[in-house]
Amino acid sequence: MTGSQEYPGSPAGGAGGDLGGGPISSAERRAYATPYESLTFSLVTRARRELTVTLAAQPVFDLAISEPVSRRIRRTIRHHGGEPALFALGKRTLDAVDLKRIDLQTLTHGLDILGPGGGGGVLPAFWRTVASSGGRFTLLCAELQHGAPRAGVLIEVVGGLEQAPPETIAEAISHFATEALGVILHIAPDPAAARRLAGVPAHCLAIDFAGVEHESARDWDGAQNLIGAAREACSQVLLLNLRPARGMAAAAAGATHAVFAGMDAITV
Numbered sequence: 001m002t003g004s005q006e007y008p009g010s011p012a013g014g015a016g017g018d019l020g021g022g023p024i025s026s027a028e029r030r031a032y033a034t035p036y037e038s039l040t041f042s043l044v045t046r047a048r049r050e051l052t053v054t055l056a057a058q059p060v061f062d063l064a065i066s067e068p069v070s071r072r073i074r075r076t077i078r079h080h081g082g083e084p085a086l087f088a089l090g091k092r093t094l095d096a097v098d099l100k101r102i103d104l105q106t107l108t109h110g111l112d113i114l115g116p117g118g119g120g121g122v123l124p125a126f127w128r129t130v131a132s133s134g135g136r137f138t139l140l141c142a143e144l145q146h147g148a149p150r151a152g153v154l155i156e157v158v159g160g161l162e163q164a165p166p167e168t169i170a171e172a173i174s175h176f177a178t179e180a181l182g183v184i185l186h187i188a189p190d191p192a193a194a195r196r197l198a199g200v201p202a203h204c205l206a207i208d209f210a211g212v213e214h215e216s217a218r219d220w221d222g223a224q225n226l227i228g229a230a231r232e233a234c235s236q237v238l239l240l241n242l243r244p245a246r247g248m249a250a251a252a253a254g255a256t257h258a259v260f261a262g263m264d265a266i267t268v
Contacts, residue, residue: 063251072122120152191229204236227253
């Protein structure tokens with residue numbers, strides 16, 4: 001791996017695709033896993049808890065051409081218990097109104113980070129926001145009010161998809177996606193989670209490989225099966241926190257895009 005933001009070599013085959021904004025020029029490149037820009041804002045919940053939300057833009061690689069083609073806004077929410085505690089079983093600390101406010105500010109600030117001029121990218125939103133007609137309407141209005149609709153904006157839906165029936169997910173995103181706005185479904189790293197979404201018209205499936213063993217040859221067999229199941233369910237598969245050395249192997253297994261992890265140890 002060099003500092004030019006390319007992993008060694010380019011896969012001989014692979015099926016890349018359009019995952020947001022257009023190629024990033026070499027003059028704009030930084031280290032492959034280094035965020036481009038970041039921004040932090042605070043929010044007080046209805047229960048008077050103060051949250052700190054950090055957004056950071058990461059390069060998204062098209063694995064077929066070994067090139068960064070877009071940016072993904074990574075969101076980190078800090079409060080007592082961390083972001084996983086927001087969805088603790090039977091113990092949600094934030095209600096739908098809080099989640100919608102976080103999503104609304106994320107969309108507004110995230111579009112600012114992605115910059116003017118119609119460029120696209122990937123922005124997160126909670127499933128509970130997208131699942132409600134009011135939440136979808138709020139996000140669509142905010143995107144329109146931010147300026148002229150920009151092609152290539154993709155909403156990465158996170159949290160709670162495992163409990164939602166596929167037909168419910170399909171209906172929600174059918175009312176949300178537009179010509180300028182697509183939907184990525186962030187799923188659990190489980191082949192069954194991918195297979196159950198076959199037929200759901202998502203633009204892409206995203207899988208976080210931070211919790212997937214994929215360094216040794218023995219580990220890679222399971223990772224390869226996971227990628228294959230996701231690719232069977234959807235035409236585009238985005239891997240998050242992928243080890244750079246596995247870029248070509250991931251492309252051969254069916255992944256189309258990746259946000260690479262740093263070289264330091266991954267801590268889940």
